[in-house]
Amino acid sequence: MGIKTISIFVITFFIYTSLLAQSPRERYRELDGLIGQNSFFNNHLTGFLLYDLDSQTVQFEKNSHLYFIPASTTKILTFFASLLVLGDSTTLLRYLPKGNDVVIWGTGDPSLYYPAAGIPKPKIDPFLARYKEIFFSDHNWKDEAFGYGWQWDDYNFAYSAEKSPLPLYGNLVTAINVNNRPHLSPSLFSVYQSDKNVRNVTREWRSNDFFYNPKTYNGMRAQVPFITSQKTFVNLASLEWGKVVHASKDPLPPNHFVLKGVPTRTLYKEMMLESDNFIAEQLLLQVSDEVFRELNTEKTIEYIQKTYLMDLPDKPQWVDGSGLSRHNLITPRSLVTVLEKIYRLLPDEEIAQIFPVGGRTGTLKNNYYAPTPYVIAKTGTVSNNHSLAGFIKTRSNKTYAFALMNNNYPYRATAVRREIEKVLLYIRDNF
Structure with missing residues (x-):
């Protein structure tokens, strides 16, 4: 080590130690x-x-x-609340078999078909294969779709998706450009043309009617919240699962079964790293x-x-x-x-x-x-x-x-x- 190098080292050392x-x-x-x-x-x-x-x-x-x-x-x-109360994996749903059929209750788990790469897919298909028809009860839902004090005019933005007992697709409609026309997923929803001054797919305030303006359409991928309800869930689940799904009001009995979901850590990371509002709201529901x-x-x-x-x-x-x-x-x-x-x-x-x-x-x-x-x-x-x-x-x-x-x-x-x-x-x- 040369004299010059030693001098620089000594000076740096004394500056650093003086700061400390x-x-x-x-x-x-x-x-x-x-x-x-x-x-x-x-x-x-x-x-x-x-x-x-x-x-x-x-x-x-x-x-x-x-x-x-x-x-x-x-x-x-x-x-912090989730860390103390929830286990290593989520409870995807609660259920009670009734012969060849089953009654299910949501737990707030948001992971079913959630459009985020960090959230694994719950293994629900083997569970569904056991039953002929499914009855979905929202009797345990004691909340509102929107949080207290949320801005009403955020309804059209993905960061303000509605809460629900058993979300599908993150309660979002995804629009992708196919031949310069938006294609919506899930397919339950459709889009119509409008002359309104919008650049991408937009939803009417109080209905699940989606529209776009062909003259101003920018063709970018978009995610828009849909209005949740028990009827909407039943229709979406019937299409996705290929089974008859009915609405029910059965209360959750003390003796029921639990279907486990995904690792809770994956939800925590999505919420904290990406500041995912929907995951945060659904975690509190869980x-x-x-x-x-x-x-x-x-x-x-x-x-x-x-x-x-x-x-x-x-x-x-x-x-x-x-x-x-x-x-x-x-x-x-x-x-x-x-x-x-x-x-x-x-x-x-x-x-x-x-x-x-x-x-x-x-x-x-x-x-x-x-x-x-x-x-x-x-x-x-x-x-x-x-x-x-x-x-x-x-x-x-x-x-x-x-x-x-x-x-x-x-x-x-x-x-x-x-x-x-x-x-x-x-x-x-x-x-």
């Missing part, structure tokens, strides 16, 4: 300069908490006691089925808050599984408390598989890149609101939990993400 030697007061002051009163984040409502998971101490906080709209970081609560033998989101949230989340610093206003509703409210310090619970439950490598990793996977694939990944976190974005909550690994090989929540800013989310990155890089290099 910063006092907590100096680090706090410099971090406050990035996020405090005179920073970018002072122009809108911002809350932040940085928590040392080893010493179990708060390292920095700003407005961590105030409530914020969490958007998709709500899925952290849904994930928790409801497991606990109450009925499907009721509101009742389930109340149960989770009274049991597994009773010790949060501030009780969240939690109304859905996905975070679509702006009625959801949570404080940064409560969100960090949930993250710590998850951290104590799962090994680091599993957290890194389920949560998005900066510059590598999921919704963080194009953000927070570094040669060595340091951010493992869930994003949450609705108009004028952006949050990031998860874990950060520092150069000193420590892991911190954090929640950085921003509401009511008047600029693009990219500007907020850019400033968040400055904060996270400082933490990575100095804590």
Whole structure:
């Protein structure tokens, strides 16, 4: 090793060790300069908490006691609830044979023909082969198709698919271009021509009538929610299964059988990595089925808050599984408390598989890149609101939990993400 090389090494070493030697007061002051009163984040409502998971101490906080709209970081609560209540595999359906026929009840499992590569196909065909006719009961459905506070005009977007007791195809119609005309799947639905100013397949607000404008059709693949009902399920299932399916109102008896579904981890990864709203909503329904033998989101949230989340610093206003509703409210310090619970439950490598990793996977694939990944976190974005909550690994090989929540800013989310990155890089290099 030459003298010049040694000198560079020594200088680098002393710079690095001097950074590590910063006092907590100096680090706090410099971090406050990035996020405090005179920073970018002072122009809108911002809350932040940085928590040392080893010493179990708060390292920095700003407005961590105030409530914020969490958007998709709500899925952290849904994930935690599912992790504690659901087993290694889903319950696909509950059933009771009646001679050559069978009565089935949905459990909220969304995996049947779900249009996402990460969700395996449940083995339902051998089960169906045993029976001549099928009776589908929705007696255990105690919920609504839309969550409380969802925006009505999102009905036409895939991220706002309706909830249901036993979804098929993710409750979505898929349109693909065949000879410059949309072809719909499942085939139960059809599409007609219209002169309305639309660029792709669209659905009428209150019916399962789909249309497109040949003059403006862009030919891109599209997914549009369909209106769910017991009748629609029966018709779809009859076509898909090639069997007679009837509607039923039979209550779920105590003595019944269970058909297992797919590994729950595959649903968790789809929900967290892709921020899949539909999976999130259906996971809460599966928790409801497991606990109450009925499907009721509101009742389930109340149960989770009274049991597994009773010790949060501030009780969240939690109304859905996905975070679509702006009625959801949570404080940064409560969100960090949930993250710590998850951290104590799962090994680091599993957290890194389920949560998005900066510059590598999921919704963080194009953000927070570094040669060595340091951010493992869930994003949450609705108009004028952006949050990031998860874990950060520092150069000193420590892991911190954090929640950085921003509401009511008047600029693009990219500007907020850019400033968040400055904060996270400082933490990575100095804590």
